Structure formats: structure tokens, C-alpha cells
Amino acid sequence: MALLHPLSQIISPPQIPTPQLGYDYDLAIVGGGIVGLTLACALKDSGLSVALIEAKPHSVAAAKGQAYAVHMLSRRIFEGIGVWDKILPQIATYRQVRLSDADHPGVVEFQPADLGTEALGYVAEHQALLTPLQEFLQECPLVSYLCPVEVVKTQYEPGGVEIALRVDGESRKIRTRLLVAADGARSRIRTAAGINTRGWQYWQSCIVAFVKPENPHNDTAYERFWPSGPFAILPLPGNRCRIVWTAPHEEAKALVALDDEQFLAELSRRYGDQMGRLELEGSRFVFSVQLMQSDRYVLSRLALIGDAAHCCHPVGGQGLNMGIRDAAALAQVLQLAHNQGEDIGYLPVLKRYERWRKQENLTILGFTDLLDRMFSNNWLPVVVVRRLALWMLQRVRPLKKFALQLMTGLRGRAPELAQR
Numbered sequence: 001m002a003l004l005h006p007l008s009q010i011i012s013p014p015q016i017p018t019p020q021l022g023y024d025y026d027l028a029i030v031g032g033g034i035v036g037l038t039l040a041c042a043l044k045d046s047g048l049s050v051a052l053i054e055a056k057p058h059s060v061a062a063a064k065g066q067a068y069a070v071h072m073l074s075r076r077i078f079e080g081i082g083v084w085d086k087i088l089p090q091i092a093t094y095r096q097v098r099l100s101d102a103d104h105p106g107v108v109e110f111q112p113a114d115l116g117t118e119a120l121g122y123v124a125e126h127q128a129l130l131t132p133l134q135e136f137l138q139e140c141p142l143v144s145y146l147c148p149v150e151v152v153k154t155q156y157e158p159g160g161v162e163i164a165l166r167v168d169g170e171s172r173k174i175r176t177r178l179l180v181a182a183d184g185a186r187s188r189i190r191t192a193a194g195i196n197t198r199g200w201q202y203w204q205s206c207i208v209a210f211v212k213p214e215n216p217h218n219d220t221a222y223e224r225f226w227p228s229g230p231f232a233i234l235p236l237p238g239n240r241c242r243i244v245w246t247a248p249h250e251e252a253k254a255l256v257a258l259d260d261e262q263f264l265a266e267l268s269r270r271y272g273d274q275m276g277r278l279e280l281e282g283s284r285f286v287f288s289v290q291l292m293q294s295d296r297y298v299l300s301r302l303a304l305i306g307d308a309a310h311c312c313h314p315v316g317g318q319g320l321n322m323g324i325r326d327a328a329a330l331a332q333v334l335q336l337a338h339n340q341g342e343d344i345g346y347l348p349v350l351k352r353y354e355r356w357r358k359q360e361n362l363t364i365l366g367f368t369d370l371l372d373r374m375f376s377n378n379w380l381p382v383v384v385v386r387r388l389a390l391w392m393l394q395r396v397r398p399l400k401k402f403a404l405q406l407m408t409g410l411r412g413r414a415p416e417l418a419q420r
């Protein structure tokens with residue numbers, strides 16, 4: 001008999017799992033951002049009961065003014081889940097990437113033929129990913145979406161985790177076999193579990209803004225490396241574009257404080273006039289930029305995914321894509337363990353996920369850091385080496401393919417979801 005869970009009033013969709021031998025759910029995912037949602041959706045047919053816990057009300061979460069480059073492997077994962085058809089109509093496809101070093105005339109051009117795919121990647125606004133994933137939860141009868149509900153405390157026991165929740169100002173408790181932290185870069189779950197992180201804050205901040213160009217963007221993404229930091233302009237639906245512009249902290253602060261006309265003039269100086277006049281849409285924001293890797297991705301009864309486990313420089317648009325791969329990898333490990341009758345919170349099971357993802361993420365973290373350091377540098381020998389590297393990248397096809405595969409996730413171990 002399915003028991004009515006005390007949280008049933010705030011569960012949407014109102015599906016109540018059957019508690020099993022003292023557990024309310026097999027696993028609880030803390031954080032209903034895109035990474036947490038991807039894991040919940042990927043577990044649809046796993047037979048595991050899942051609580052997905054998100055603190056922010058739906059309207060607040062959906063209003064996040066962020067946009068992301070979505071790579072080919074992420075697309076394949078979303079296809080494997082069965083949500084890609086709902087995402088695709090709302091996002092832009094880029095079919096050309098132009099890479100250049102400041103105002104040096106040599107440009108590296110990437111086309112889908114270089115990768116052997118029909119596109120190079122996609123650009124999606126936050127809501128274009130969040131809403132289809134949230135809607136897909138309605139097809140996941142074993143996932144209970146607890147929102148807005150905040151996790152305030154966790155207590156680890158040998159056989160499970162007791163999680164204290166704040167629901168409408170009241171306290172509740174649930175028990176699970178496994179806790180998954182998808183609660184972002186400042187993960188309280190990670191800190192409370194005593195997992196240390198390594199890394200640094202960059203000397204740059206990142207300005208993001210939306211613009212509408214006069215001329216068609218022609219599905220082209222530009223990445224231009226200035227000594228002050230990388231500058232990207234990414235195509236969006238409705239002939240809009242996303243600016244991701246890194247600059248030293250003081251410069252970034254001064255730039256966002258400019259009035260619209262002055263800001264656009266500075267923007268055109270960095271970007272040029274390929275798309276004609278640019279018109280600003282909405283506000284600009286500044287983000288701090290950090291490189292961070294958690295010492296451990298797992299403990300007994302705990303796994304970290306997404307920004308809770310790692311963060312990187314925005315160059316190349318890697319952060320969210322790594323998190324989506326974490327989610328797909330963890331789903332596969334848990335599904336297999338469950339099929340084999342193993343305890344999904346058992347450390348040796350979770351270590352399989354850590355072995356799979358930690359080193360691969362570290363490679364990407366290192367690569368983005370190297371790119372930033374190589375290009376934000378005016379020392380002549382470095383300038384010569386990087387211009388030679390760009391020259392070779394444009395002319396040596398296997399090298400071009402290798403670089404593209406690395407940046408789009410196609411060189412690592414692909415989860416089974418992405419191969420369906």
C-alpha cells in the first residue's frame with residue numbers, strides 16, 4: 001500500500017513513493033538546477049525512488065538570466081533522456097566558431113564538417129533547459145519534486161542519511177540511502193560533510209549581457225582572446241546574442257557602470273562591427289570567476305555533482321556541460337548497482353562514479369586555465385607560441401578535430417544514455 005508522505009502537499013507532481021524499510025526515498029538530490037534535474041530525469045526508469053529538493057520557488061529559478069553553450073555530448077544525453085525535442089525549438093544552433101587572438105588577422109574557423117556532426121553546438125537560455133526538464137518530471141512517477149523546500153541539516157549514519165528540511169517555515173525530516181549534492185558552487189552539503197576544495201579565484205570577473213545586432217548573426221559564435229581576458233559572443237534565437245566578457249576586476253566593474261552608449265562603444269572595440277550596430281537588451285551582470293575542484297567527489301552515502309564538485313573559467317563554456325556529464329555518469333553507476341542488488345550509498349559503488357568523472361573534469365579545468373593564461377599574456381615567447389598554435393589549428397585537420405572533440409566532450413567516456 002502506498003503511504004501518504006507528510007510532504008505530499010508540496011510535492012509536485014503529487015506522486016508519493018512507497019517508503020522502503022525505513023527509507024522515505026532511495027536517494028535525495030539537493031538542488032533542482034539543471035544538473036540536479038538532469039540526474040532526476042536520467043533516473044526515470046531506474047526503479048529508484050528519488051526526492052529532488054529545490055529551495056527556490058519555480059518563478060525565481062526560471063528567471064535566472066543566464067545562457068549556456070550546450071555541447072554535442074550534452075545534446076546526446078538529453079536525447080537519451082527523451083527531453084531534447086522539447087529543448088531544441090527554444091535554443092540556437094551554432095554552425096560556425098571563429099577564434100582569434102586580439103586584433104591579429106589570423107582567424108581559426110571551425111565548421112561542423114571538422115567534427116563530423118550537423119552542428120558544432122547550441123546556446124540555450126536557462127529557462128529553455130530548466131522548463132523542459134521540470135516538465136519531464138511529470139513522466140517520472142518515482143521522482144518527487146519538493147519545491148520550495150530547503151535542506152538545513154544532514155546527518156550521516158552507517159545505513160543512510162537523515163535530512164532536515166525547512167518547508168513553509170516548518171521543520172520536517174526524511175531518510176534516504178544516498179544524498180546527492182547538486183547545490184552549486186557554494187555547496188553547503190559539501191562543506192558540512194568536511195570535503196575540502198582546491199583552486200583559486202581568477203584575477204578576472206565576467207560580464208554577461210544580451211544584445212540584439214543589426215545584421216543576422218548567421219549562427220556564428222565568436223571567441224576572441226584579449227590580453228585582459230577572453231571575450232565571447234554567442235548566437236541566440238530571435239537574432240539575439242549573449243556576451244560573455246572577462247576582464248580584470250576593476251575594469252569589469254568600471255565597464256558595467258558605464259551608460260548603455262559607452263558600454264556598447266567599448267563592446268564594439270573588443271568585438272568589431274561584423275554584425276552592425278548592437279542594441280543592449282536588459283541588464284548586465286558581473287560574476288566572479290574561480291577554478292575549484294573538490295578533493296573528493298564521494299563519501300559513504302554522499303556524492304557531489306555539477307558546480308558542487310568543480311567550477312572553471314567560463315572560456316569555452318564548459319561548466320554546465322561537465323555537470324550534465326556528471327549527472328549522466330552517476331545515473332548509470334547507480335542504475336547498474338541497483339540492478340545488481342548493491343546498496344547505492346555504499347562507498348565502493350560511489351567510487352566508480354568518482355573514478356569516472358574526477359580526472360576527466362580535472363583535464364577540462366586544466367585546459368580552460370591554460371587557455372586563459374596563454375592568451376591573457378603579452379610576453380613575446382608566449383605570443384609567438386600561441387599564434388603558431390592557432391596557425392596549426394587552422395591548417396592541421398586532425399589537430400582541429402582533436403581540439404573540437406575535447407571542447408565538446410566527445411573525447412571522454414560517453415555515458416550509455418548518450419549512446420541510445
Ligand SMILES: Cc1cc2nc3c(=O)[nH]c(=O)nc-3n(C[C@H](O)[C@H](O)[C@H](O)COP(=O)(O)OP(=O)(O)OC[C@H]3O[C@@H](n4cnc5c(N)ncnc54)[C@H](O)[C@@H]3O)c2cc1C
Pocket residue numbers: 030031032033034035036053054055056061066067068069070149150151152182183184185188206208244287288305306307308314316317318319320321322323
Ligand atoms: C559568467 C558565466 C558564464 C557561464 N557560461 C557557461 C556556458 O556557456 N556553458 C556552460 O556549460 N557553463 C557555463 N557556466 C557555468 C554554469 O553556469 C554552471 O556550471 C552551472 O550553472 C552549474 O549548475 P548546477 O546545477 O551545478 O548549480 P546551480 O545552477 O548553482 O544550482 C544549484 C541549485 O541548488 C539549490 N540549492 C542550493 N542550496 C540548497 C539547499 N540547501 N536546499 C535546497 N536547494 C538548494 C539552488 O537554489 C540552485 O537552484 C558559466 C558560468 C558563469 C559564471
